[in-house]
Amino acid sequence: MPDSAYRIVKLANGSHSVHSLAHHETFHPVVGPMVEAESLYLRQLRLAERFQGHQGEFVVWDVGLGAAANVITVLRGLREIPGHLRILSFDHTPEPLAFALEHAAELGYVEGYEDPARELLRSRKVHFNTGALTVDWELHLADFPSLIHSPEATVFAKPHAIMFDAFSPAKNPAMWTLPLFTQLYSLLSPDRDCALPTYSRSTILRVTLMLAGFYVGVGHATGEKEETTIAANTLSLIQEPLGLRWLERVKRSGSAEPLSEPVYRQAPLSAPALDALQKHPQFKASGHS
């Protein structure tokens, strides 16, 4: 395979990451793959803590497998804890991971996980042990928005955590629509607490997540962004829920109306969307400012 679709870039902090030439986007562009994945997912989701006390399989959905930095960071973070982790990775191309395997030494984080990653690419699933951890890792190679609307998606193992790492909404609008997040929310189990952090803090994303049914809060800084976003199907997984002050800002925003289709555009919130947002249980429950 030619290396033409991706290249390795050296970041300001000296670490390396993968750059997609087609999308003109670098994966984990500022602080690099490991640092971003550790702060945005591993620490923010308190994954080690949740995993430690967990009985049975703990299920993580990895939306936008890419070069697998998020998954491998989670594997490293949990590997001393005995337990069973099931990872469902989603992407419409295996190429970034294949590219990362060819550049494992430069990327660093891949080293030690080449065998399971190769087997994942070959068979679309792999069972292995790393440290005290037993892992089942599956790869669903498909257009994610279509896949989650298919009957197949209803039998996927229900997630306890979702790492949502598509390209930016302006370049990858199909991955940020209200129908997508509404369907994602409907696939969660009401009996299984699930949190979804993502790197954006934009008003449009936060409104979209809330109208899809999620509770939404301010997410941790990552080194790259001073603030990110965390959504969940329970308020108990959100430390700093968005409150009425945020709702006031939404009303003044020029970019708050969710994308109803995979075309990027910016618009103030429509009256019906504002009405629905104001009725969200998060604002009733809260007193959050």
Ligand SMILES: C[S@@+](CC[C@H](N)C(=O)[O-])C[C@H]1O[C@@H](n2cnc3c(N)ncnc32)[C@H](O)[C@@H]1O
């Ligand atoms: C920012 S990269 C993910 C980086 C990755 N999480 C990592 O740790 O290396 C975004 C990924 O989303 C995938 N993607 C974009 N649109 C998609 C779609 N419609 N369906 C499935 N995957 C998609 C891209 O192929 C790309 O690998």
